[in-house]
Amino acid sequence: MKGMKGWVLFGVLSVLALTLAACAPAATPEPAAEAEPFKFGLVLVGPRNDRGWSQAHYEGGLYVEENMPGAEMILFELLNPADKPEATLEGVVDDMVADGAKLIFTTSDEFEEDTLGVAEKYPGITFINVSGDDALTGEAPANLGNIMGRMEDMKAVAGCAAALATQTGHIGYLGPLINFETRRLTASAYLGARYCYENYRELNADDLEFTVTWIGFWFNIPGVTLDPTEVTTNFFDTGVDVVMSGIDTTEGIDVAGQRAAADEVVWAVPYDFEGACETAPFICLGVPYFNWGPAYLETAAAVNDGSWKQSWDWNPPYWEDLTDNSRTAAGWVNGEGLAAELQAHLNDFISGLASGDINVWSGPINLQDGSEYIAAGAVASDSEIWYLPQLLEGMEGPSE
Amino acid sequence: MRIPPQLERIWPSMPVIGALLFTSVLLLLFGASPLESYAAMWEGAFGTQAKLLSVIAFWIPLVFSSAGLLLTFKAGLWNIGIEGQIILGSIGASWVALNVDAPSYLLIPLAILASMIAGALWAALTGLLKTRGGVHEIFGGLALNNLAIILTNFLISGPWQPPEGGTFRGTQPFQDGVLLPRFADSRFSPLSLVLLVVAYGLVVLALRNTFWGLKLKALGQNARSAFLLGVSSNREAVIAMMFCGALAGLGGGVRVLSWFDSLRQSISGGIGYLSLLVVMLAQFRLLWVPLIALFFSVVLNGSITLQLRTQLHSSLGGILTGITVLFMLLFGDAKRLGFNTLSEEDDDE
Structure with a gap:
């Protein structure tokens, strides 16, 4: 009767799942937002906590959420073929746009080519490819800009x-x-x-x-x-x-x-x-x-009020205080x-x-x-x- | 203990159902609604034409390598080196794409052929290591998987690096003529589906209706008595490996020629390991294999939307597949659980 074990476990789990499902709140009510919500997407090549490149971008995204009322980040991390062979930048961007993102940061030179493609596909959405030069060379459509810290x-x-x-x-x-x-x-x-x-x-x-x-x-x-x-x-x-x-x-x-x-x-x-x-x-x-927060915040605000214009930004440090993370692009x-x-x-x-x-x-x-x-x-x-x-x-x- | 035949038929889906229930509990613990989460996954896999095509495009190489594994498992071989065989297939196709100048109608067949040859030869190495060198195919395969990754990295950062130099991302995009024609701006190429149907049909035919299939089966059941009955176990083992490698290589070729448009650092990303799981989950039943592969493709593609919608941990899709494996171990080995009716005789229903 060893086989019974599997069935018992199965039964227990089913009951547990059903009970919990019944108890679950139907939907989490949205907190009453004071400001108009503004959604932006952030695509990372590595994990959000790598103590390096990707983490710096994630912290930049959090900085926007903290400092811009109504801002909400849609994060996608580890977009690389080793970690997610099934994922593509285009697929991720499709979802972000469907969820209402108006601005999407693609934070690696790995995404440069694919960002060109999605920018052409979604002319109404603003894209920022970090470290790229498509806006400088003129290859980029008008809704694609570049940001890099100096x-x-x-x-x-x-x-x-x-x-x-x-x-x-x-x-x-x-x-x-x-x-x-x-x-x-x-x-x-x-x-x-x-x-x-x-x-x-x-x-x-x-x-x-x-x-x-x-x-x-x-x-x-x-x-x-x-x-x-x-x-x-x-x-x-x-x-x-x-x-x-x-x-x-x-x-x-x-x-x-x-x-x-x-x-x-x-x-x-x-x-x-x-x-x-x-x-x-x-x-x-x-x-x-690198410190991305200020540039990301400025971009988000400009996209939100409609004043964003395509540019290739190579942002200088804030010389008065190189550790002032509310101002410097490189510290x-x-x-x-x-x-x-x-x-x-x-x-x-x-x-x-x-x-x-x-x-x-x-x-x-x-x-x-x-x-x-x-x-x-x-x-x-x-x-x-x-x-x-x-x-x-x-x-x-x-x-x- | 006997179980009713109806239940026996759906038995391979039990781990999946169990895993879904278990994941529901996990989702609840994280404060997410399972219903909404699964709805997000469903949308992520079937919500739009583009998503559906992506599911199919990812599924095709997975079934190619699963089909190959049906041959090696039948012969009693643990071809864990399948991952490397996929990678070598993509390298073979890339070689043609980067070095041969010909019209499309020649270039595509050449690239596909090269991917199959490269995969087959890589698999033959594992086979020969086993038969000549006495190295178990699991260890030989794992070593060759690593070597395949190292070879890719060497190629894209060395001889095949793009002219602007340096980056480890991949080669220059291939010439247009070598890329498989894609459907509606997606990564799905109908040609690859046609190839898959033909290849899968041939594998089914070989296993069911040929003397060779019978020999493989004999080998898989009992290599020693097969040898005594005149089946050359070494020869058949290497040949089975090579056919498997050719199919896996073809999957790798499809990956570079339609999913990507260049050779990348991690071209397979574990599709080979996933196909091992698919075939074991299907308990080597030929008709279940494409369905279970489809399940994985749906879960993985759906979990992209799930992650974006819930902002839960990025590896939720991976957790779901991992839990499926655990449940497979719990439910999967029917014999050990005492269900004697599930014998290997049913394996090619």
Whole structure:
């Protein structure tokens, strides 16, 4: 009679389900909304709690909900073929539009191509593709805009902090994969490092060694990418004493923390998440991070009152206070690892960037192959920075 | 204990019904109404023509690989390497799409053929590892699955990376001529459905009406006595694997040639593992396989709308399928539960 067990369980569950179903409230009554409801969709490539890229966007969405009366977010996370082979951006957008979304953020360059498609399909809905350039190149229909935070400035600050701290004069950069975005970010870090090495340390910037190792992706995939733990270890074994991270995960600061615990003199600059220094605060020189809330709020408000116009926004940091998350698009948190007198230099550098007295993208700047990119006396334009074709002269590591 | 024949017929659906009830309880615990949730799922799967077509488009590769598994299970093989065979199929088709320049009427058959060959060869590796190297097909298959993923990543970040470089997302979109004609702007290609019907028919025919099907069955029931009776167990095992790999590869080909338009980092995303589940749930009954696959496609597609509507946890669809597996283990093995009437003789009703 062993078979009875299954039936008993089945029976119990059926009764339980039916009872509970009968007790369930028929429908949750909508809270009486004071403001006109405004629904917006947010599509994430990763999970909402990855302590990195996707979480920053999720928090941006929450920021809109908190600060715009009546705003309601429709979230869809983990839209990637590994986690959801059955889902497509188009299908998700269909549902969001059916549920009343007037504005949809697609928060990865993975969605750039598909966002073009849905924007054409729904001309009455506003789409924002984060990090894309379709609105800049003119490919995008009028209802599709792009937003990106100007991380380049914060990377320059990060590079400066690294150059101020280094004793060996050798900085290691843990790069993800090679594209326009990662090239310009890495180059900005290098330019910031050069400036501070020369102007605050009063050393020859040409003596500063800056090595970039691309692991191949945004995080470690065993067997496919280089192992960021090994890369960082190798950096420290070959004379690097500051490792800067450009990847989504925390191996750089993890290894640096272990080395420091073994009494080695090393530092780290993590990336992407405001709280990233927490792993090893004493050797952390600070962290550059994205903050999407203000731009998302502005966009939502403009779409809501009908004043939104297509644009390609490369939003600057709020220089008065780089940790003011109600204003800045890219932030910088100081780390405990930077000694007080060096911190003073860094603050000076930051105020120079803020006032415009310092522009690390001033010529002469040569590409890695030695050709001139920005002439002496000239300053790089936005598109020259955005579409940087190679790494710069003086940086070690592949450009493509 | 005997159960009435009517009940026996619907037996494979018991885990599904049980899982639905159990999930209802879960939904209630999360404060969501099961009725509204299932209504959202229903809408997500059947609400519009586009959603229905998406259900079918996802279902097709799932049934291709399930059909392949019917052959290997029949031969007593645990072809867990099916996931890798799907991936290799998509790589084969991508190779043609990226390297061959020909008119569409040649290009499409070539790409499909390449996907089948690549899947079959990958499956043959697992088969040979088993027959020559004594490596159990579960371990060989799992290793080759990982290798297939690594190979994809290598290709899209290396030799096949798009000209602007770098991104790990996938290759450049293929030339239009190689893409299967799609129906009404959806990802569903009627051609793939025709191929599926033909392939499934052939599998059914092979299993029921051919001597080869009988040999596989003998092999599956008792490899040693099959060998003594003159069935070359090694040869049949490898051949069964290869046919399975060809079908799975074809599913992978359909995935790149109509669901996507390029080779992506994770082209299958677990369709192979899901098809193992489908075939086991169906208890190897040929007519149940497409229906249970359809159930999974409906649940997964429906759970997209469910997630958007309820804003509950994103893995609700996954939880539902996971619970179905648990219930399959609870209800599924009828023999162990004492229902002796459910013998393997019924398996190709």
